[in-house]
Amino acid sequence: MKVLVCISNVPDTTTKVKFVDESKLDTNGIQWVINPWDELALTRALEMKEDASNGIEAVTVAHVGLAAAEPTIRKALAIGADNAIRVNVDPKDAYEVASQLAQVVKAENFEIVLCGIESADHNGSTVGGMLAEFLECPSVTCVSSLKMEGGKSVITREIDGGKEIVSVPTPFVAVVQKGIAKEPRIAAMRGIMAARTKPIKVAEPQAVASLTEVKKYEMPKPRAACKFVDAENAGELIALLQNEAKVL
Template sequence: MKILICLSNVPDTTTKAKFVNENTAFDTTGVQWIINPWDELALTRAIELKSDAANSIENITVITVGGKDAEPTMRKALAIGADDAVRIDAEPTDAYYVAAQIAEYLKSNPFDLIFSGIESADYNGSAVGGMVAEFLNAPSVSAVSGINFDSGQVKITRDIDGGNEDVSVELPAVLTVQKGIAKEPMIAAMRGIMMARKKPLNVVAPVEVEALTEIANFEMPQAKPACKMIEPENVKELVDLLQNEAKVI
């Protein structure tokens, strides 16, 4: 069994969004880059599953579409426990473009399970996993909050809008994963960091694909009026304001 994990290289979640070039580009000054949090959970779960020999997972590969600046993030994934990494050398212009590149790679390098975070912390498109599956005409399961192996079968739990379901699918399949799949992201140990330097990070040339969308510009949220403070003894006043001023209760 081979698992591929689609990684996004995103700004640390504490980053404040700022833009340059008349609000057409994200200001990367001083930004720390991390593995997209949901992708990191996917990687963590894959490593947990691999550590049980009964699951016979031979390989975990991480893949990204990005420039050389994405490599430290890929090395981090290798340090955590991925076996090898692939970087498709192109700027990730939109989700369709990224998914087309990953699908193209998968056509000549088949995997049994493909994991993708349900969302990326930058463009919040929730799109790449499902798109890859459609390009490959493979099944996909979305909002996955549990993955287990049971005598060669992959047992999946997915969240539906108002509950959850136990699901199994034919492989190869794409699973887009969310919170719940792993408890906490795994942290790289010193030995892992040393070993990561020797693990393969293959750079692949992109294929020609035309993006379907384009960001025209960015806007900052409108500033909120100052918070109206109420004394803790006066909760009645708060309830009155919620009822008669904000009209929300």
């Protein structure tokens, strides 16, 4: 079986974001990384491939974006993906990303598609579900564990206050979250060397009209300064929470 891991290229999560003219991200000095949830998805895909009982032959990563994202794609290859596909377009929104990814999945017949539950930029939690609907295949969201047993999926998904073990037939999209892999895998020197020669296929985009448009960005309003209470006087804090904040 072939696995596709969809990866997004996002600013490192410690970045202090700034915008130019409220309309676009100031990319000066930004470190671009594989979206953290996608990195966990990739780690799990590689673990599954290494354990033969899952029956995974190859792990491919796909990214929708311009050539500037290639270092991030190379990083995914260095971590261990076998090859990569980049759809050469600067997508306007998640709908466009999902629509382009659907073409990739259809062209290459991936049986298992993994997406991170959220991207660290637009926080939409949208691409995986959209992709599944474009493909008219099952999806399982909030996935914290995944394996294949005798060609069948065994999936743990988080529900309110607990979890469910479910199975869906292939092809399917699993939208994964924390827990899917213990820690993201780090590229070793050998992997970095190997990644240099691994193929990145560049696919031409389909014409897709986006459904949303960012009108402007703004920074959060600064919060009022913290009011300090003496450690010996916890009662005063409780009184402030009751009378001033009115939350107790």
